[in-house]
Amino acid sequence: MSLPPIPIAKPYVGAEEEAAVAAVLRSGWLTQGARVAEFETAFAAHVGAAHAVAVTSCTTALHLTFVALGIGPGDEVICPSLSFIATANSIVHAGATPVFADVDETMNLAVASVEARIGPRTKAILAVHQVGLPAELDQLRELANRHKLLLVEDAACAAGSSYRGNPIGRPVGVAACFSFHPRKVLTTGEGGMITTADAQLAARLRRLRQHGMSLSDLDRHRNVAAGYQREQYLEIGWNARMTDIQAAVGLVQLGRLPGIVTRRRELASAYGRAFSDHAIIATPLEPADRQSNYQSYVVQLRGHTGAQRDRIVNRLLEEQIATRPGLMAAHLQPPYAKTVTAALPMTDRFGDESLMLPLYHELGADGVERVARALDLACREAG
Numbered sequence: 049m050s051l052p053p054i055p056i057a058k059p060y061v062g063a064e065e066e067a068a069v070a071a072v073l074r075s076g077w078l079t080q081g082a083r084v085a086e087f088e089t090a091f092a093a094h095v096g097a098a099h100a101v102a103v104t105s106c107t108t109a110l111h112l113t114f115v116a117l118g119i120g121p122g123d124e125v126i127c128p129s130l131s132f133i134a135t136a137n138s139i140v141h142a143g144a145t146p147v148f149a150d151v152d153e154t155m156n157l158a159v160a161s162v163e164a165r166i167g168p169r170t171k172a173i174l175a176v177h178q179v180g181l182p183a184e185l186d187q188l189r190e191l192a193n194r195h196k197l198l199l200v201e202d203a204a205c206a207a208g209s210s211y212r213g214n215p216i217g218r219p220v221g222v223a224a225c226f227s228f229h230p231r232k233v234l235t236t237g238e239g240g241m242i243t244t245a246d247a248q249l250a251a252r253l254r255r256l257r258q259h260g261m262s263l264s265d266l267d268r269h270r271n272v273a274a275g276y277q278r279e280q281y282l283e284i285g286w287n288a289r290m291t292d293i294q295a296a297v298g299l300v301q302l303g304r305l306p307g308i309v310t311r312r313r314e315l316a317s318a319y320g321r322a323f324s325d326h327a328i329i330a331t332p333l334e335p336a337d338r339q340s341n342y343q344s345y346v347v348q349l350r351g352h353t354g355a356q357r358d359r360i361v362n363r364l365l366e367e368q369i370a371t372r373p374g375l376m377a378a379h380l381q382p383p384y385a386k387t388v389t390a391a392l393p394m395t396d397r398f399g400d401e402s403l404m405l406p407l408y409h410e411l412g413a414d415g416v417e418r419v420a421r422a423l424d425l426a427c428r429e430a431g
């Protein structure tokens with residue numbers, strides 16, 4: 049009897065999300081409206097931020113944040129290369145230049161490497177909370193303050209994570225940007241959110257996401273008593289509106305978030321126990337002052353790179369288990385081939401040796417055990 053396939057990830061959505069979507073469809077208001085406003089308020093309250101601005105994706109959230117902060121041509125932003133390519137792309141979208149710093153053993157920015165990259169054109173540090181593990185925020189904030197730089201958080205993967213007891217999204221830097229792609233812990237299909245303590249920044253972001261308009265659609269329709277209100281277009285913006293359909297899903301997902309994170313942490317602990325003291329498989333680090341939501345579970349295959357890692361991935365596929373080789377390094381991709389980059393030894397190591405294992409709400413202890421057994425065997429076979 050063949051065992052069921054184990055995918056790499058699976059969104060946790062159900063009847064409540066279905067009902068919420070149906071209610072929006074019946075309401076006649078589909079795009080950014082009351083549900084988006086409600087989702088923003090609930091998300092801001094959940095993380096402890098004064099403002100939350102919903103947009104179409106985290107890439108857009110980062111891009112608009114840089115524009116709103118006045119970061120553009122001639123400016124440099126320091127970020128990790130070891131991240132999904134959207135991190136670096138968002139800087140380029142704003143017209144600025146990414147400067148790649150190395151990571152430490154947690155896979156997050158190494159503060160000393162960031163400091164070594166600071167130059168006269170540096171305007172900001174973009175810290176990624178890699179696969180949900182918060183970056184060393186206090187040290188990065190101290191560094192940013194000392195050099196009069198802005199600190200922006202790429203919190204794409206980090207809804208439900210916390211740093212020194214505070215939820216990610218409670219502003220440490222000037223803004224934190226989230227993704228709600230289905231591979232993320234909280235999903236709206238596609239979507240993004242910016243949280244900030246800065247009311248002016250939030251207002252500018254609201255304008256930029258809606259073609260530079262002075263009024264939102266909701267304001268124009270809500271204030272019927274005030275008579276017809278003519279909008280103005282105060283600057284050139286974008287269409288980065290989240291829909292009410294997405295926000296309705298997001299509201300349900302936000303209620304589920306603590307339970308989803310608890311389950312993911314239990315599954316991560318089970319992987320940790322299965323691989324403790326393993327000769328080849330090294331489990332991810334989680335310093336005592338931070339909690340990861342384990343958006344992904346990434347192990348390192350010590351000394352098993354290239355063809356050996358591919359053999360392991362394919363061997364697991366034969367067992368119907370999906371894994372993904374490595375975290376990507378943007379500096380090795382064609383668009384950044386000409387970017388002058390100092391040596392990034394830890395980035396290269398993680399890029400070569402890391403392997404993403406399946407982790408999703410319904411995986412269960414049995415699933416973890418099956419993956420762990422198959423991976424152990426595949427490593428031994430790969431030599």
Ligand SMILES: Cc1ncc(COP(=O)(O)O)c(C=O)c1O
Pocket residue numbers: 104105106107108131132134135176202204205226227228229239240
């Ligand atoms: C670290 C990081 N930043 C940015 C993004 C982009 O998010 P989105 O797909 O919502 O644009 C991702 C998506 O995987 C990511 O992992």
